Amino acid sequence: MSAPLPKLLVVEDDPGLQRQLRWAYDGYEVLIAADRAAALTLLRAEEPAVATLDLGLPPDPDGVSEGFAALAEMLALKPDLKVIVASGHGERESARRAIAEGAWDFYSKPIDIDALGLIVARAFHVHALEAENRRLAARGDTVTGLVTAAPEMLKVTRMIERVAGADVSVMLLGASGTGKEVLARSLHDASPRARGSFVAINCAAIPDTLLESELFGHEKGAFTGAVKTTEGKIEQAAGGTLFLDEIGDVPLPLQVKLLRFLQERVIERIGGRRAIPVDTRIVCATHQDIDAMVADGRFREDLYYRLAEIIVRIPALAERSGDAVLLARHFLKRHADAMKLPVKGFTPDAIAAIEGWGWPGNVRELENRVKRAVIMADGSHVTADDLDLTGDGAPALPINLRAVREAADRAAIRQALAHAEGNISGTARLLGISRPTLYDLMKAYDLQP
Structure with a gap:
C-alpha cells in the first residue's frame, strides 16, 4: 500500500485559479477552500502541513482584511502550518505584513506555477524536518539536549545510545562548537551512572601547573596556598562521569599519571602518600588530529588506546x-x-x-x-x-555548476530518504521525480536507502 500524498490546502475564491492549482499539484492531495470558514473546517478535518492563501477573500475580495483574519485563525488553530500568501503587484507591504504576522512565505500574482511549486515543495520539506525533530525529542530513548534530524547526526546519536550502557572510555572527535559536551552529558544521562555526578573540565583552559591539582586534588600543605585538602575532578566524579574536553592539551608528564589511573583505577593527590580507589568513567574530546599527535610523540599511544576504547566522530554543522x-x-x-x-x-x-x-x-x-x-x-x-551573514564565513565558490548540482542532489536525496524512512516511492514523491529517475541518481551517487 502506497503512502498517502502530502496534504496542501489552497484558500482561493477564483474558480479558474482553483482548477489551475489543483491541476498543477498532482503530487499532493489538494484541498480547496473558497473562504475563511471553509478553510478552517478543512484545517480541522484534514490537518494539512502547508497552505496557500489569497489575502483577497470574500466578503472583502478587493481588500486584505478577511485574508489577514484567516491567516491569524489558521495559525492559531495549527501553529506549525506553513502558510504561503498571495501578493499582487504593488502589494509588497501586505506581503511583508503577512510574514511579520507568521506567514512562512509569499508569492506574486499573476501566478508562476513553477516558482510557486518550488516554494510549496520547500515548505513541505521544512515542515517534515521540524516534525521529525519533534518526534525525536519526544522519544524517551533519544539523546537528550540535541536538536537534529540529519541522517549524519542521527547515526552519531544511535552510537551514543549503544555505548552508554557499556562501561568503556569514549573519545569524541569533532571541530569546536559541534556539541561534544552535549553528547558527553547525554551519554552520562543514558548510562547506569546517571545518578552519579557529571563533571566537566576543559584541559586547554587551565595552565599546565594547575591542571594536575584540578584533576587529582591535593593535600593540605602540599604547596604554597594549599590551605586545605581538596578533592580533584576525578574524585568529584566518583560513581559518575568525568568529561575531559580538549584532552590533546594535557602535557606529557600528566599523561603518565592519567594513564596510571585508567589502568589501576586509583589516584594519589598532590602531596599525598596513599592510593585512593576511584570509580569514575572517562569521556574525552578534542578538535585536534589526535592520530597525528600520537605519531609525532605529543600524545602517548598507550594512553590513547585507554581513552579511545570507543571513538565517535561528530560531523560539522x-x-x-x-x-x-x-x-x-x-x-x-x-x-x-x-x-x-x-x-x-x-x-x-x-x-x-x-x-x-x-x-x-x-x-x-x-x-x-x-x-x-x-x-x-x-x-x-x-x-x-x-x-549579519556576510564575509569570510560564506562557503567557497564551487569548481563548477555540475559540482553544485551534485552536492545539492546528494543532500536532497539523503534528506528525502530519511524522511520517507527508506521508502523509494515516498522518497520520489518528496523529490518530485519518478522512481526510475531516483534509482538512476542513487546509483550515480552511490547512495543507499
Whole structure:
C-alpha cells in the first residue's frame, strides 16, 4: 500500500485559479477552500502541513482584511502550518505584513506555477524536518539536549545510545562548537551512572601547573596556598562521569599519571602518600588530529588506546543536512523566551542565508548569531541583516555548476530518504521525480536507502 500524498490546502475564491492549482499539484492531495470558514473546517478535518492563501477573500475580495483574519485563525488553530500568501503587484507591504504576522512565505500574482511549486515543495520539506525533530525529542530513548534530524547526526546519536550502557572510555572527535559536551552529558544521562555526578573540565583552559591539582586534588600543605585538602575532578566524579574536553592539551608528564589511573583505577593527590580507589568513567574530546599527535610523540599511544576504547566522530554543522535551520528556530525560541522579546521566527531571506552559510564556527557560531539577531531585530521576525551573514564565513565558490548540482542532489536525496524512512516511492514523491529517475541518481551517487 502506497503512502498517502502530502496534504496542501489552497484558500482561493477564483474558480479558474482553483482548477489551475489543483491541476498543477498532482503530487499532493489538494484541498480547496473558497473562504475563511471553509478553510478552517478543512484545517480541522484534514490537518494539512502547508497552505496557500489569497489575502483577497470574500466578503472583502478587493481588500486584505478577511485574508489577514484567516491567516491569524489558521495559525492559531495549527501553529506549525506553513502558510504561503498571495501578493499582487504593488502589494509588497501586505506581503511583508503577512510574514511579520507568521506567514512562512509569499508569492506574486499573476501566478508562476513553477516558482510557486518550488516554494510549496520547500515548505513541505521544512515542515517534515521540524516534525521529525519533534518526534525525536519526544522519544524517551533519544539523546537528550540535541536538536537534529540529519541522517549524519542521527547515526552519531544511535552510537551514543549503544555505548552508554557499556562501561568503556569514549573519545569524541569533532571541530569546536559541534556539541561534544552535549553528547558527553547525554551519554552520562543514558548510562547506569546517571545518578552519579557529571563533571566537566576543559584541559586547554587551565595552565599546565594547575591542571594536575584540578584533576587529582591535593593535600593540605602540599604547596604554597594549599590551605586545605581538596578533592580533584576525578574524585568529584566518583560513581559518575568525568568529561575531559580538549584532552590533546594535557602535557606529557600528566599523561603518565592519567594513564596510571585508567589502568589501576586509583589516584594519589598532590602531596599525598596513599592510593585512593576511584570509580569514575572517562569521556574525552578534542578538535585536534589526535592520530597525528600520537605519531609525532605529543600524545602517548598507550594512553590513547585507554581513552579511545570507543571513538565517535561528530560531523560539522555544514555536513548535517537541514540542521542549521532546525537549530536556528530552536535557539530563536529559547532566547526570545528567556529575554521576553516578541520575536517569533525568521523571514524567508534569513532562512535562505542560514541554509547557504558555511558555519565555520559550527553550532556555537549559529547560537551566537541567532541570540544577537533576536536582540537586534526590529520586528517580530529576524532578517538576514539581523544575522549579519556576510564575509569570510560564506562557503567557497564551487569548481563548477555540475559540482553544485551534485552536492545539492546528494543532500536532497539523503534528506528525502530519511524522511520517507527508506521508502523509494515516498522518497520520489518528496523529490518530485519518478522512481526510475531516483534509482538512476542513487546509483550515480552511490547512495543507499
